[in-house]
Amino acid sequence: MPEYQSLYRKYRSQTFGDLVGQEAASRALQGAIISSRVAHAYLFSGSRGTGKTSAARLLAKALNCTGRARDSAEPCNRCQSCTEMTAGAALDLIEIDAASNRGIDEIRDLREKVNLSPALGPFKVYIIDEAHMLTEPAFNALLKTLEEPPAHVVFILCTTDAQKIPLTVSGTCQQFVFRRHSEDQIVGRLTHIAKAEKVQVDADAMKLIARTAQGSMRDAVGLLDQLVPLAAGPISLESARSLLGIADPRLLDSLLDDVLAGRAAEALAEVNRVYAAGAELRQVVRGLMESCRDRLVAALTKRDQATARRLSSVLDALLHLDGEVRRHAEPRFLVEATLARLAVELGTEGVPVVEQSVPDAAVPESSPPPALDPTKSSTSRGPLVRATSPASGEEKVTTPVAGWSDVLEKLNRTVRAAYLDAQPEVDGSMLILWFRYGFHHKKAQEQSMQLMPHVREWLGNEVKVDYRLREAEPAKAGPKATSAEDDPFVREVVRRFDGRVTRVKEVSE
Numbered sequence: 001m002p003e004y005q006s007l008y009r010k011y012r013s014q015t016f017g018d019l020v021g022q023e024a025a026s027r028a029l030q031g032a033i034i035s036s037r038v039a040h041a042y043l044f045s046g047s048r049g050t051g052k053t054s055a056a057r058l059l060a061k062a063l064n065c066t067g068r069a070r071d072s073a074e075p076c077n078r079c080q081s082c083t084e085m086t087a088g089a090a091l092d093l094i095e096i097d098a099a100s101n102r103g104i105d106e107i108r109d110l111r112e113k114v115n116l117s118p119a120l121g122p123f124k125v126y127i128i129d130e131a132h133m134l135t136e137p138a139f140n141a142l143l144k145t146l147e148e149p150p151a152h153v154v155f156i157l158c159t160t161d162a163q164k165i166p167l168t169v170s171g172t173c174q175q176f177v178f179r180r181h182s183e184d185q186i187v188g189r190l191t192h193i194a195k196a197e198k199v200q201v202d203a204d205a206m207k208l209i210a211r212t213a214q215g216s217m218r219d220a221v222g223l224l225d226q227l228v229p230l231a232a233g234p235i236s237l238e239s240a241r242s243l244l245g246i247a248d249p250r251l252l253d254s255l256l257d258d259v260l261a262g263r264a265a266e267a268l269a270e271v272n273r274v275y276a277a278g279a280e281l282r283q284v285v286r287g288l289m290e291s292c293r294d295r296l297v298a299a300l301t302k303r304d305q306a307t308a309r310r311l312s313s314v315l316d317a318l319l320h321l322d323g324e325v326r327r328h329a330e331p332r333f334l335v336e337a338t339l340a341r342l343a344v345e346l347g348t349e350g351v352p353v354v355e356q357s358v359p360d361a362a363v364p365e366s367s368p369p370p371a372l373d374p375t376k377s378s379t380s381r382g383p384l385v386r387a388t389s390p391a392s393g394e395e396k397v398t399t400p401v402a403g404w405s406d407v408l409e410k411l412n413r414t415v416r417a418a419y420l421d422a423q424p425e426v427d428g429s430m431l432i433l434w435f436r437y438g439f440h441h442k443k444a445q446e447q448s449m450q451l452m453p454h455v456r457e458w459l460g461n462e463v464k465v466d467y468r469l470r471e472a473e474p475a476k477a478g479p480k481a482t483s484a485e486d487d488p489f490v491r492e493v494v495r496r497f498d499g500r501v502t503r504v505k506e507v508s509e
Contacts, residue, residue: 007228008221011193013054014086015074016062020217021185022051025176029055030073033062039174041146041155043131045162046178049216055178056127056156060093061085063154064121081121091119094126098133107134107141114145114153124153131157132164139166147172180215183207189217190224200234201227208240212283245280252287255339256295260310262347264340271336281331282322289318305409310346313495317342345495407454415450418443420488431455432466437487441469 013019016026025044032038042059044052058075062068064085067076075082084090096110110126118124128134134142146155146169157173159165181189187206194201201224209227213220226243227235241248251274258267274284296311321338325331404424408416421440425432435441444451445467455463494500 006222007193007197007225008218011196011221013051013058014077016058017074019051019055019058020189021181022055022178025055025178028176029059033059033073034071038063038154040149040153041173042157043162043165043170043173043175044156044158044178045165045175046160047180047215048160049213049218049220050178050180051217052158052178053127053129055176056125056158057085057093059156060090060123060125060127060154063123063125064090064092064118066121084120092121092124094124096126096128097130098128099130102133102135102138104135104137104141107138111141111145115150118152122152125156126153127156127158129158130160132159132161136166139169143168143172181213181217181220182215183210186210186213186215186217186220190220193221193224197228199228202234202236202240204237205235205240208237208244208246212244212246242278244283245278246283247274247277247279247287249287249291251277252284252291256288256291256314259314259339259343260346262343264343264347267339267343268336271332271339275332281335282325285318285322285325285335289315289322292318306405314342314346317495403458407451407458410454411450415447417489417492418447419451420492426459429460429462430464430466431459432468435467435469438469440489441467 016030019026038059042056044056046052061075061077061082062073064081065075065079066081067079068074077083077086081090081092085093096106114124114126116124149155155173157165157169162170162175162177187203187210190201190206190209194206205227209220209223212223223244227240240246251270255267255270255274258264258270271284275281292311292315296308296315299308299311317338321335325334328334408419411419418440419433421435421437422433422444423435425434433444435444448465448467452465455465490501
């Protein structure tokens, strides 16, 4: 029985014309070959599956090809040198895996053998794959040889992390960056392979494979290779989803809707339904990230700042979850806990909390809420303002102040943190900001220069800002004092760093 060859090996690029998506690097290398201006060292960098090693083998094959025309850089793929390199048996092509041969001893052995003449062609080509894995002493040992190699030697360093290559090494190489493939490029290549293999694949299934590969052509061809055994008939989208462990986008949209609406119980039930359907949890998280990202872009396009802030916080949590779900011992519990926490937090933010019932007599009918200039007020609604009279200690509820949330959005993150706790009240040309904590009251006054231009744009040039600190109510008469965990600034820090408050220490103002 003949040995089966994987599709990504069978359809590896054998000419520069087959090298998909790297036109700039391909043209530069072909020009160097035709004009005989081949450098002594190259550095190919880029993410996985973008064609770095394939391009390095093509360069080695073209340099030693005896049947290549003078005005062409394409190897003939028929001469002895080309056939040996295609089969992986060429003595003049030495491939070194730097991930497993990363020490100084291996580099010393290379330095001893580099002076030997080529066995067949004019050049001896060294391809060092994953070059960033070499140790610092190994790089130092290679540097002298890399700077002044013998005339018959060409070094090609391939890496997925060019930042880890020392500058002294990268400075001696011509560097080419191999970019991720687009989905259209991947679909085109997969269509060509499917026709050659006489496999029928739905266009939607092709797009799903291309999206799952995330720019890696090798990953995409490998995924197609997994689907080929299903080719009793056309490979459908549902078959591709089932094999790749990808959930139905409609289920993911429903799950994200439950999270954003604060329906924690429904969100957990939806997660269980997706998990029972056999979807891989990491693909579920990635699907939620894509859907959340698309909604965030739509909200920003519509200038819906409130929705954009909610979606941004959810996307931030999902990005953190995507990194954790791969390493966690119980990824299902981690996903459920994170989504439930997000749903509870978003549900709490969306519902106004009434701390104390206010009798009708507490709000005088003769004092209507202050009117705002309709030409300068925003269409968005601000927070429900709760004002306390220092003299009487009575609490009254005023109307929501429109435009305050837009002012906060225009401030940078550091300045905005000082005003998150502020409760605004507009009285004619006076903007009164009430603070519950002395720290925020002090910091807000220090940042007043950054606030005033936006307030004047909102309420006019004659507006003045009065910073007021609420007086502490007596312990017996008023409700229970607000804890430090309820402070908006503290809640924001806890959410961003996924932490919790373990101890609260009171200090004097």
